[in-house]
Amino acid sequence: MKQRGSLQKTKLLALILLVLCFQFLGSNKLLTVTTVQGEELNGTEPKVIITSPKTGDILNETSLTISGTNENFTAGASVDLYNGTEKIGTTNEIIENNWTITIDLPEGTHDIYAKATDSEGKTAATSTINLSIDTTPPTITxxxxxxxxxxxxxxxEGTAEPNSTVQICMDCTKDSGSQVVGTWVSVSADSSGKWVxxxxxxxxxxxxxxxxxIDQAGNTGSVNQITFILDTLRPIVLSEVYPLQDMTQVSLNTTIKVKVSDENVLKELVINSSINLSTNGTNVPGTTVYNSETKEITFTPEKSLTPNTKYxxxxxxLGLMDIAGNIAFPKIWSFTTVSIPSETHQNPHGGYDNNVNICGNCHSTHESQSPKLLSAKNATESNQKENLAVDTYCMACHDGTVAPMPENMQNTHTHNAAVNIDGKPSGSSCASCHNPHLDxxxxxxxxxxxxITYKHLPSDPEDPNQDKPTGEISSKEQLCESCHETDSAEKIANPAVEYRVFQYNKSNTAIGIYEDYELCLRCxxxxxxxxxxxxxxxxxxxxxxxxxxxxxxxxINGQSxxxxxxxxxxxxNFSGHIIKAQDGSPxxxxxxxxxxxxxxxxNxxxxLKTKLGHENPTTFEAKTGDWDAAKERAFCVTxxxxxxxxxGVIGSPIYDETTGxxxxxxxxxxxxxxxxxxxxxxxxxxxxxKAFIEAAHGPKKGKN
Structure with a gap:
């Protein structure tokens, strides 16, 4: 009896514990735990799996079939399908453990899972799959x-449904049934719907x-179309500007004029900022007028310009933009205003024909020891800068008071190579390039x-006693008077004699031939x-x-x-620095x-300039020292x-800035x-x- 009472107490305690477990764990969890523990030991736990569709699928049909499989269930099992907590379908037809249930779902997102139960009371549920129903065709803009x-x-560029596929057919046509005929190319819209x-x-x-x-569900939207005109050609400022590049003696009441070449219409709202006139870093105020028919722009300063000043x-x-959004190529040049306002003559050094005493400003007939009678002080001529006595005559006026100071004359390194054409020191670096006696x-x-130049032809028949030179003869190499003492004037008047100026052409005038730079190349x-x-x-x-x-x-090919x-x-191959301008320059x-x-x-x-380039100019500095590899590399990559x-020509890139x-x-x-x-x-x-010079002036294609 005592033992039986102990056994009943034990059963009672077990029952109490079981009830407590139900309360704290819940019947399902307790059942799951006990079932799984028992089944796992035998490897025969029941399973139900949804095989189709997959979680995350986006479908474009409201009626769809859910497919799945069962494992370790006895005969007579059934499968129930749920959308969240709502039961939406049941099947008892399980063939070789495979089952299907056809259901109807509205548009939107759904959480689907299946639960299987067999005759022995075994149950199992699938994990939940998330799917979306979308039957609405996407739009595109x-x-x-x-x-x-x-x-x-x-x-x-445009927008469509996020993550959709956009198909493009460029310049296609439509057939009689209004169907687009051509090749479609696909791009993807991003998560915000933007596509390019x-x-x-x-x-x-x-x-x-x-x-x-075409959206992710497979819906294809209607075709949209637009027409447009592609224009990537930038407006060009023609080289025929006024005042001309490096022009001097410019009137104080001058008007700046440029003409634009562009097939498109210019945006007139920005033209007021197209022409900027400045001196010494200060902008000159004025009025800008645009003629849309001739595409000529004029800028008139508010006040008269200052004499003897470089502008x-x-x-x-940004002030020259066409309606396609193309901005013009930049252009910059300079001119200098008249030094001595005069309507009588334009010769900055005076009128020699009217007043021969003007020669006495620089020459002393009876006192000078110089062969050119320039100065009594100029006893020793040298090509050294500090002894260029003749240049003092030029700089006496060209100091910015009476006449403009030559640009950059105050810099560290100046052009002081005072030599004649025969290589002898001349005593003047100014006169090496300029002739003060010209009008x-x-x-x-x-x-x-x-x-002046003249082509001497060989005598025909050949005269062995004739010692005249043949070929082109320049007066800078041999004076005509050396042979034609008494008939020089008559010979010079011959139409075959050509008068030439040693050119120093720049961006508005240079074609790129040898003679464009003859002022430099003659030395x-x-x-x-x-x-x-x-x-x-x-x-x-x-x-x-x-x-x-x-x-x-x-x-052969026509003018220009x-x-x-x-x-x-x-x-x-001759020179990598032979280029064709893209900005309208010749x-x-x-x-x-x-x-x-x-x-x-x-400096x-x-x-060498400290700023190189017309667009996105870059700074270069090499103020001291000899030219070496480091300076050369820095100069080239500028x-x-x-x-x-x-x-308008971009230098081929050498360095990739992101990787070096x-x-x-x-x-x-x-x-x-x-x-x-x-x-x-x-x-x-x-x-x-020589290699340094060649790489700068006539670089060759790189040798690997």
Whole structure:
């Protein structure tokens, strides 16, 4: 009895514990735990799985079939399907453990799971799958370009349903049934619905683009279309500007005039800021007027300009924009106002014909010891800067008071090579390039040195006693009077005698031929180098394109055709600095000297500019020391950086700014850490000094 009472107490305690477990754990959890523990030991736990659709699926039908499988259930099992807590379907038809249930679901997101039960009371439920029903076709809109408008971008932008597929058919057609016929190209809309399609080969002119969207459910939307006009051509400021580049003696009441070339209409709202006139960094206020028929823009200063002053004209790209959004190429030049306001003459040094005493301002007939009677003080002529006594006459007026001071004359390094054409010291660096005795003209506003040339033909029949020179003779090399003492005037009047000014052409006037830079090259050539060792030979890198070649080309192809031609492979092999301007300038040849060098002086060695480039100009500094590999690399990448442009031409990139590596990763010497000179690969010369000069003036294609 005592034992039976103990047993009953034990059963009672077990019952109490069981009840407590039901209360705390719940009947399902307790059942699951006990069932799983028992079944897992045998590896026969019941399972029910939904095999189709998959969680995350987006479907475009409201009626769909849910498929699944059962495992470890006895015969007579059934499957119930739930959408959340709502029972939506049941099947007792389970064939080889496979089952299907067809249901109808409304649009939206649904949480689906299945529960299986067999005759022995075994149960199991699937994990919940999430699916969406979407039967609504997606819409598509265009953002850019605007229908019927101009655009300067070859990209089409718009919006559609997020993460949908957008199909584009560019310049396709419609058949008789209004179906679009052509090739469709797919792009993806991002999570916000934005999509972009770019066709880099899209041509200028009218285009029609068709677009439709296919959403993730597979719904295809209606086709939308727009038309637009592609115009990527930037407005061009023609080179025929006024005042002319480097013009002097400009009237104090002058008006700045430029003419724009563009097939499109300009935005007149921004034109007021197109012409900027300044002096010494201060803008000159004025009024801008635009003639839409002639596309000429004029800027009239509010007040008269200051005499004897250099003014800079800057054509701002932001002030010249066409309705497609293309901004103009920038253009900058300078001019100098009249020194002595006079209606009588335009000669800045006076009227020699009217007053011969003007010669006495610089020459002393009876007192000078100089062969040129320039100054009694000029007893010793030298090519040293501090002894250039003759230049003191020029600078006495050209100090910014009576006449303008030459640009950059106050800089550290100035052009003080005072030499004659024969290589002998002249005593004047100014007169090396300028002839103070000339009369002013628009064609030679800076009194640049001039000469006359004549082609002597050999005698026919040949006269053995005749010792006259043959070929082209320049008066800078041999005076006519040396042979024609008594008939010089008559000979010079011969139509075959050509008067020439040594040109120093820049961006608005340079074609790129040898004669464009003859003022510099008349000294910087091979013959002159032999006479005067300090002068480097530059001319050898420019002599492949000449005026004679230009005349021959235009005789065959028509006037001005030389500037319009494409640069040949032969020309590119001769010099990598032969380019064709894209900004409306006439350049189709060698880059002008003035693009890299300041004329009268610079704070950099070799007269190199501190700002290089027309667009996105870059700073370059090399104020002291010898020219070496480090300076050369720094100088080259100032333009060759993929951003800086001259004449609308961007320098081929050398460095990739994001990685520091060369564009061509196989060329290790393009790495920023390399100390190898550019001229080692971009010059054919083995002499280091000649290689430096060649790489700068006539670079060759790189040698790997």
């Amino acid at each position: 265009f953002g850019k370009p605007v229908d019927g408008a101009f655009t300067n971008s070859s990209s089409i 399609y770019t066709d880099a080969l899209l041509t200028q002119g009218n285009h029609t683009v068709y677009a439709k969207a 800079n004209v800057f054509i701002s790209p 002013w003209s628009e064609k030679n506003p800076n009194l640049t040195q001039d000469h 910087h050539n091979q013959d002159f180098q032999k006479k005067y060792e300090k002068t480097p030979d530059i001319a050898s890198y420019y002599n492949n394109l000449t005026e004679e070649l230009k005349k021959q080309y235009e005789k 055709s030389f500037s319009k031609r494409e640069i040949s492979a032969e020309e590119k 350049l189709a040849g060698h880059i002008p000297c003035a693009e890299c060098h300041d004329t009268h002086g610079s 950099n060695i070799k007269h 333009c060759h950086n993929g951003k800086t442009a001259i004449y 590596l060369a564009v061509d990763p196989t060329i290790t010497d393009h790495n920023k850490n390399s100390d190898k000179a550019c001229s080692k690969c971009h010059s054919d010369s083995q002499d280091e000094n």
